[in-house]
Amino acid sequence: MPTSPRITTQKEYFMKHTISILVENHAGVLSRISGLFARRGFNIHSLAVGVTENEKVSRITIVAEGDDYTLEQIEKQLNKLIDIIKVRSVKGSELLSRELMLIKVTCTAVQRPELIAIAELCGAKISDVSKETVTLELSDNEARITTFEELLKPYGIREIARTGFIALQKGSGSISS
Amino acid sequence: MSNVSNKSKQITAARALVNCLALEKVSTVFGYPGAAICPFYDELSKSNIEHILVRHEANAGHAASGYARITGKAAVCIATSGPGATNLITAIATAYMDSIPMICITGQVNTDQIGKDVFQEADITGAVESFVKHSFLIKDAQDLPETVRKAFYIASTGRPGPVLLDIPIDVLRTDIDFDNVKYMEQVDIRGYKPNFHGNKLQIKRVIEAIETADKPLICAGGGLFNREAYKLMRQFAEHADIPVISTMMGISALPTEHPLYYGMIGMHGKGIANRAINNCDLLILLGARVNDRAVLALKNNDSLKVIHIDIDPAEIGKNLPASIPVVGDLRAVLEQLLEQLPKKKHENWKKLLKTDTGSDTLDMPSKTDKINPKQFINILNRLLPEESVIVADVGQNQIWTANNISLSEHGRFITSGGMGTMGYSVPAAIGAKKAAPEKEVIAICGDGSFQMQMMELATAIQHNINIKIIIMKNNRLGMVRELQQNLYNNNCTAVNLDGSPDFVKIAAAYGINGDYVTDIKQADKALITLLASKKPYLLQINIDENEKTM
Numbered sequence: 028m029p030t031s032p033r034i035t036t037q038k039e040y041f042m043k044h045t046i047s048i049l050v051e052n053h054a055g056v057l058s059r060i061s062g063l064f065a066r067r068g069f070n071i072h073s074l075a076v077g078v079t080e081n082e083k084v085s086r087i088t089i090v091a092e093g094d095d096y097t098l099e100q101i102e103k104q105l106n107k108l109i110d111i112i113k114v115r116s117v118k119g120s121e122l123l124s125r126e127l128m129l130i131k132v133t134c135t136a137v138q139r140p141e142l143i144a145i146a147e148l149c150g151a152k153i154s155d156v157s158k159e160t161v162t163l164e165l166s167d168n169e170a171r172i173t174t175f176e177e178l179l180k181p182y183g184i185r186e187i188a189r190t191g192f193i194a195l196q197k198g199s200g201s202i203s204s
Numbered sequence: 205m206s207n208v209s210n211k212s213k214q215i216t217a218a219r220a221l222v223n224c225l226a227l228e229k230v231s232t233v234f235g236y237p238g239a240a241i242c243p244f245y246d247e248l249s250k251s252n253i254e255h256i257l258v259r260h261e262a263n264a265g266h267a268a269s270g271y272a273r274i275t276g277k278a279a280v281c282i283a284t285s286g287p288g289a290t291n292l293i294t295a296i297a298t299a300y301m302d303s304i305p306m307i308c309i310t311g312q313v314n315t316d317q318i319g320k321d322v323f324q325e326a327d328i329t330g331a332v333e334s335f336v337k338h339s340f341l342i343k344d345a346q347d348l349p350e351t352v353r354k355a356f357y358i359a360s361t362g363r364p365g366p367v368l369l370d371i372p373i374d375v376l377r378t379d380i381d382f383d384n385v386k387y388m389e390q391v392d393i394r395g396y397k398p399n400f401h402g403n404k405l406q407i408k409r410v411i412e413a414i415e416t417a418d419k420p421l422i423c424a425g426g427g428l429f430n431r432e433a434y435k436l437m438r439q440f441a442e443h444a445d446i447p448v449i450s451t452m453m454g455i456s457a458l459p460t461e462h463p464l465y466y467g468m469i470g471m472h473g474k475g476i477a478n479r480a481i482n483n484c485d486l487l488i489l490l491g492a493r494v495n496d497r498a499v500l501a502l503k504n505n506d507s508l509k510v511i512h513i514d515i516d517p518a519e520i521g522k523n524l525p526a527s528i529p530v531v532g533d534l535r536a537v538l539e540q541l542l543e544q545l546p547k548k549k550h551e552n553w554k555k556l557l558k559t560d561t562g563s564d565t566l567d568m569p570s571k572t573d574k575i576n577p578k579q580f581i582n583i584l585n586r587l588l589p590e591e592s593v594i595v596a597d598v599g600q601n602q603i604w605t606a607n608n609i610s611l612s613e614h615g616r617f618i619t620s621g622g623m624g625t626m627g628y629s630v631p632a633a634i635g636a637k638k639a640a641p642e643k644e645v646i647a648i649c650g651d652g653s654f655q656m657q658m659m660e661l662a663t664a665i666q667h668n669i670n671i672k673i674i675i676m677k678n679n680r681l682g683m684v685r686e687l688q689q690n691l692y693n694n695n696c697t698a699v700n701l702d703g704s705p706d707f708v709k710i711a712a713a714y715g716i717n718g719d720y721v722t723d724i725k726q727a728d729k730a731l732i733t734l735l736a737s738k739k740p741y742l743l744q745i746n747i748d749e750n751e752k753t754m
């Protein structure tokens with residue numbers, strides 16, 4: 028027999044997967060999708076929604092964790108939802124993926140030049156400044172966002188907001204091709 | 205009065221909905237009214253569509269399910285908003301688990317009141333999300349015809365299932381343009397394109413596998429009843445001489461007495477079927493999702509090849525890994541296969557199965573003065589007309605019936621397989637009888653399950669639906685009691701049914717004739733009377749409460 032479906036609920040190989048979904052731009056679609064993930068025990072790491080080049084179609088990008096069996100089930104179950112037009116899960120290396128982070132850190136006037144240097148180094152923007160804080164924004168891939176956050180930790184992070192990842196395939200290919 | 209109005213003109217959406225049903229060739233619906241759905245009932249009463257008034261909304265759903273299983277087409281059930289809709293939920297979930305095509309219409313509060321927790325508001329589309337094939341909340345009246353058309357299309361194509369239409373009362377009252385011709389136009393839903401034919405390469409691989417297999421075995425599932433695919437399965441099995449076992453949903457896909465048939469598999473299945481599945485070298489799953497209770501029997505068998513043919517790609521590889529998956533409509537795929545199928549003989553394999561020494565004694569006489577239910581079913585088998593529909597409820601009664609009933613090629617077995625919903629048999633029998641008035645339709649249930657549905661005796665009487673009911677009375681929730689005996693140290697709790705009424709007297713109160721069978725010697729005569737009755741009839745048989753399920 029070919030490899031066996033997962034029978035235990037044990038957490039084996041929990042890999043992160045990026046799943047791109049094109050959906051009809053209707054009310055209720057998102058709840059159907061998130062409900063499906065919850066029911067099938069697939070943990071959503073991040074989720075981003077926005078309209079596409081066609082205003083009647085939205086694109087949902089979900090980064091989720093799970094083993095291969097669960098991923099296959101999720102893809103098949105997603106495909107069964109009537110409002111879903113296309114589902115594609117793509118390996119990390121074939122993806123151009125970006126997330127936007129807003130991060131507010133404690134920063135006195137003396138520390139400012141230093142912080143500006145870090146921002147420049149990482150390609151982040153200073154979005155807001157107050158007497159004792161600076162808010163920065165960075166749009167980048169997961170590794171670089173994590174590095175940036177690490178670099179800012181010593182200053183004292185007050186608040187972070189992240190959009191969740193959006194992704195397109197690298198090269199000329201698209202979800203529909 | 206005509207069902208369908210001509211040409212495009214302004215009518216209320218309620219009226220349009222009735223017209224849509226007529227255009228979908230719906231002649232019978234099952235429901236229960238309330239304020240929010242009243243505009244629809246008003247119009248329905250002016251049409252030729254017959255409305256069967258059930259006594260609980262869940263039973264409107266179960267009756268529609270029984271009706272759909274016999275007609276093979278999507279059946280309609282109706283409830284009002286709030287409690288009406290929530291009462292329907294069990295039936296929707298039951299239909300979903302067994303892939304039954306169904307259109308569930310619920311009334312909803314005014315569009316501008318949705319989300320404000322007004323009287324009898326329930327978010328029914330949200331509540332049933334995980335067990336409908338799809339649902340629509342119709343907020344714009346002009347969308348109604350197209351939405352209804354889509355609902356029927358989605359419910360009855362691909363893997364069938366229930367589709368819910370939730371319609372606010374103000375939408376039902378709004379005037380819209382309605383055009384018969386336009387309504388009948390082809391539906392196109394870009395996110396929904398079910399496979400139909402099997403992939404040619406996979407078909408070839410299936411043929412090759414059958415060519416080389418020594419001990420092939422077909423496992424017949426409920427999917428075979430779609431588009432009468434079971435008829436092709438029979439040709440397929442006979443042509444290639446392949447033994448057949450079934451899941452509970454697949455019972456009666458092949459006549460019980462067919463020489464190639466070896467019974468139901470699974471936790472409560474026949475020993476011989478479970479041994480066959482462990483001895484075969486090629487397992488061909490046809491429209492069976494082989495759930496946990498069914499595959500339990502399958503031991504690790506590394507050399508086993510599995511062909512899985514199913515309309516739903518998500519079922520393939522879900523419970524059992526498939527060596528050769530084929531996604532497509534079973535009838536279409538079987539047609540493709542029959543074109544190339546080699547003629548085979550499997551005498552040795554069949555001999556092996558025939559000489560199987562495991563025991564499956566089914567006709568054991570009772571040790572007490574009470575009746576052995578298996579023996580009773582065997583007597584029923586002798587008397588049952590060729591064209592019979594047997595609807596089994598849930599519990600021990602279901603397993604006794606499933607394992608012992610004998611049905612011809614015109615017979616049909618129906619039960620709540622996936623959900624195991626007690627209270628299914630009587631309303632489903634009502635629906636089945638409406639769909640096939642010429643057939644004998646018998647509901648077989650326990651005394652526990654009967655008490656979940658006995659209000660439907662009124663429905664049968666009111667609408668002259670000639671169903672027959674057999675209650676296997678053991679004064680216990682038998683199957684749970686057995687579980688407690690075996691796994692909970694014989695602590696039999698909350699399973700005693702003292703306080704139950706005399707069911708024959710209950711029937712009499714509804715004007716339904718009935719009788720008791722307290723001794724197996726009375727069974728013949730009682731069953732002859734039951735089968736001869738031109739009106740609903742009920743038998744209470746006092747079975748041995750110690751009789752085991754298996």
Ligand SMILES: Cc1ncc(C[n+]2csc(CCOP(=O)(O)OP(=O)(O)O)c2C)c(N)n1
Pocket residue numbers: 598599600601602624625626627649650651652653654676678680681682683684
């Ligand atoms: C709606 C519902 N509630 C509870 C159960 C759990 N259950 C399964 S079998 C059973 C006992 C059924 O008793 P009865 O109808 O008397 O049939 P018997 O097993 O005695 O033949 C119960 C309670 C169920 N399947 N469905």
